[in-house]
Amino acid sequence: MDKHIPERTCIVCREKKDKNDLFRIGQVSEKKYIFDEKGKVQSRGVYVCKTHECIQRLSKNKKINLSMEDLVKMVNLLKKKSKNYLNVLSAMKNSEHLTFGINMVLEDLDHIHFIIIAEDISEKNDKKLIAKAKEKNIPYVHFGKKDELGDIFKKDEINVIAIKSKKVAKGLLD
Ligand SMILES: [Zn+2]
Structure with a gap:
């Protein structure tokens, strides 16, 4: 069966992709964004590619201010099998953690x-x-x-x- 998967645009690289190739980020208040892992948060949302590059660039985005925990969670999901600590650490290098x-x-x-x-x-x-x-x-x-x-x-x-x-x-x- 030909199932239609809707497309969304990555907030970082502006590429249009299948929804499945993007993480959803919910905007829960004017300045608060959270990683919507299951895609179920009732709020406006933006999307980011499931790639280290776009997540790393997103971590520097001043407007979409995600918590370190959320950023790390996303990076971890990319590398479920062989965890690459270097990528996780790069994503959070500017944090106080x-x-x-x-x-x-x-x-x-x-x-x-x-x-x-x-x-x-x-x-x-x-x-x-x-x-x-x-x-x-x-x-x-x-x-x-x-x-x-x-x-x-x-x-x-x-x-x-x-x-x-x-x-x-x-x-x-x-
Ligand atoms: Zn992207």
Whole structure:
């Protein structure tokens, strides 16, 4: 059967696409937007492509101000199988939920809920971070190379990135 799928326009790249290839964002009040995951929110809505590029560009949009949790949720939906933390982190790099660098992370341990350690960190620093993470019961993963983590923040190399929001950390762990 030939089922007609309505088309919508991505608010970021302005491309027209099948509704299924777009995420819906509901405008629940003049300034409040939420990710309408199930497409059931009764409100005006806008659409964004299910691509990292458009979601990342949307995260910088001043008018459509989505919460970090919603942005992370969208990115996570793109990569359900093999989670790419780099994309998630890029999408939220301008938020107050992230901190990076060994000293900053160690100083802020009491507010940290998830740690991403570069795969090529030195053994000494790796041990130090893991010992602290275990002591404080903070989950951690090894992901990406130092230069890849650095790219997110336009630095040459970053050894470690930490998440300070419980909700975002949970989104990454799920
Ligand atoms: Zn788009």
